[in-house]
Amino acid sequence: MSFNKLVGQQELRHSLTSMLLNDRLSHATLFTGPSGIGKKSWGLALVQAILCPFRSKAGACMKCDSCRQFLSGNHPDYFFLQPDGRNIKIEQIRVLRKSFYLLGGRKVCLIDRAEMMTAEACSSLLKILEEPPAGLYFILLAEQPRLLFDTILSRCQRYKLQLLSCEQVQNLLIKEKGMAVAKADFLAKISGGVAGSAFDLADDEEFEKRFKEARNLASRIVSGRESAYSLLSTAASLADKEDLVPFLELLCLFYRDCLVNNLCQDDKLLINPGQLMDQQGLIPASRMEEIILLINAAIYELTKTNANRRLSLEKMLILMQRRLMPCPG
Numbered sequence: 001m002s003f004n005k006l007v008g009q010q011e012l013r014h015s016l017t018s019m020l021l022n023d024r025l026s027h028a029t030l031f032t033g034p035s036g037i038g039k040k041s042w043g044l045a046l047v048q049a050i051l052c053p054f055r056s057k058a059g060a061c062m063k064c065d066s067c068r069q070f071l072s073g074n075h076p077d078y079f080f081l082q083p084d085g086r087n088i089k090i091e092q093i094r095v096l097r098k099s100f101y102l103l104g105g106r107k108v109c110l111i112d113r114a115e116m117m118t119a120e121a122c123s124s125l126l127k128i129l130e131e132p133p134a135g136l137y138f139i140l141l142a143e144q145p146r147l148l149f150d151t152i153l154s155r156c157q158r159y160k161l162q163l164l165s166c167e168q169v170q171n172l173l174i175k176e177k178g179m180a181v182a183k184a185d186f187l188a189k190i191s192g193g194v195a196g197s198a199f200d201l202a203d204d205e206e207f208e209k210r211f212k213e214a215r216n217l218a219s220r221i222v223s224g225r226e227s228a229y230s231l232l233s234t235a236a237s238l239a240d241k242e243d244l245v246p247f248l249e250l251l252c253l254f255y256r257d258c259l260v261n262n263l264c265q266d267d268k269l270l271i272n273p274g275q276l277m278d279q280q281g282l283i284p285a286s287r288m289e290e291i292i293l294l295i296n297a298a299i300y301e302l303t304k305t306n307a308n309r310r311l312s313l314e315k316m317l318i319l320m321q322r323r324l325m326p327c328p329g
């Protein structure tokens with residue numbers, strides 16, 4: 001892929017172009033940022049540009065033998081590492097080392113989720129980076145760079161990828177997916193500038209159904225009049241959901257919009273929850289904040305602890321309802 005096909009990241013684009021054209025590219029480049037932000041797309045575009053003998057400002061030429069080999073997935077000088085199970089192990093780096101020192105010419109290794117390298121793998125990689133053979137380049141991708149050893153970080157040229165604007169994500173969805181403008185606008189907003197998340201939502205066949213269910217539940221809770229029996233049976237059915245966490249994240253967005261509407265009533269609404277906002281007009285912002293905290297606490301329990309799903313959801317729903325109960329009189 002050429003750099004021209006990639007959207008945004010002007011500083012990164014400018015810096016990479018300049019270093020490639022002036023032959024000043026570091027032997028180790030690190031791209032960081034959340035999942036879906038474009039680290040791999042930029043990493044692959046850089047790999048291809050390094051290997052292409054006819055690279056230009058736009059990156060790889062896309063036409064030469066090297067580019068064709070790369071695009072077909074068979075370039076002999078391109079190596080890819082990712083966690084084998086939970087970690088990237090020292091054996092994986094050792095295999096790589098053998099290949100690197102065989103023949104001359106340019107060689108590039110892309111390491112996805114580099115922060116998952118074991119200490120031994122890091123030490124082994126560091127040995128290569130301390131005296132890298134000419135023409136050898138590493139491109140590391142990491143969501144959590146603080147987990148990488150300082151000794152590795154200090155040898156990398158680092159780039160933190162930036163969020164795209166909603167408009168950029170919207171245009172990508174329209175262009176790449178042929179999506180209608182309104183839907184693209186909606187997905188771009190709720191993905192918060194992370195193009196990969198917007199594309200995942202676009203491909204998610206359950207999304208519309210999940211959205212309607214979340215709106216329905218948000219509306220029921222906000223009425224403050226759900227019976228305890230109804231809440232407990234809702235918790236039981238939610239606990240069986242495979243997409244429970246994305247569901248709770250959507251639920252949170254409805255209340256987030258209500259809060260934003262309460263506080264500033266501007267155009268920062270993501271999903272325009274309509275009926276819900278009519279119902280919650282009198283609920284103070286502080287209560288809406290508590291509701292959001294309760295959902296986030298449940299998401300934390302469900303993803304980071306071994307909490308019982310059903311009990312976590314029961315607690316969340318009952319406390320939400322309690323915060324929203326109409327004041328007597």
Ligand SMILES: [Zn+2]
Nearest residue numbers: 052061064067
């Ligand atoms: Zn080329």
